Amino acid sequence: MADRDKEGAMLFAVKLLGLRSHSRDELERKLRKKGYDVSCIEAVMEKLTLQGLIDDRVFGAEFIQSRSRRKPAGKLRMRSELRKKGVSDTIITTLVSAMDSRDLCLKAAEKKFRSLHARSGADKKKRLEQFLHNRGFEWQDIQPVVKSVLEAGGAGPDDQELYQQESP
Numbered sequence: 001m002a003d004r005d006k007e008g009a010m011l012f013a014v015k016l017l018g019l020r021s022h023s024r025d026e027l028e029r030k031l032r033k034k035g036y037d038v039s040c041i042e043a044v045m046e047k048l049t050l051q052g053l054i055d056d057r058v059f060g061a062e063f064i065q066s067r068s069r070r071k072p073a074g075k076l077r078m079r080s081e082l083r084k085k086g087v088s089d090t091i092i093t094t095l096v097s098a099m100d101s102r103d104l105c106l107k108a109a110e111k112k113f114r115s116l117h118a119r120s121g122a123d124k125k126k127r128l129e130q131f132l133h134n135r136g137f138e139w140q141d142i143q144p145v146v147k148s149v150l151e152a153g154g155a156g157p158d159d160q161e162l163y164q165q166e167s168p
Contacts, residue, residue, distance in 0.1 A: 009036045025086020072104040077136025105141040109149045
């Protein structure tokens with residue numbers, strides 16, 4: 001019976017991995033939820049690791065790349081999301097330090113700026129800063145990006161004081 005459980009667990013795990021990459025922890029949780037026992041899960045995880053089908057470093061890199069294309073986020077948000085997926089802090093630190101968060105911040109700001117066309121200059125600035133902060137970008141990236149986007153967006157002469165204002 002145990003061999004049958006291992007076979008079923010392996011098939012289920014491979015099916016999940018066929019749909020998208022998973023972290024080791026994420027896959028273990030799904031197998032536990034499905035009702036497989038700990039020894040069976042450990043055997044399956046070991047086999048999948050040896051076959052190279054699960055690797056948290058590869059998973060994290062793919063996750064960051066995919067997430068950055070769809071919905072750019074800063075290092076703080078990526079760190080949090082990878083931690084929720086069960087990726088270790090050492091891997092997260094390595095992956096997040098390689099991110100170009102200024103470029104991602106600019107992409108997110110430009111996309112958001114298009115939806116703020118009817119707002120005043122001060123309101124645009126405030127909303128952009130808040131949006132980028134909520135996306136997990138750090139202030140040292142937000143400040144120059146917001147200035148750049150507002151300048152490129154054609155803020156009028158009445159809005160020039162926005163560039164000199166420092167936000168908290």
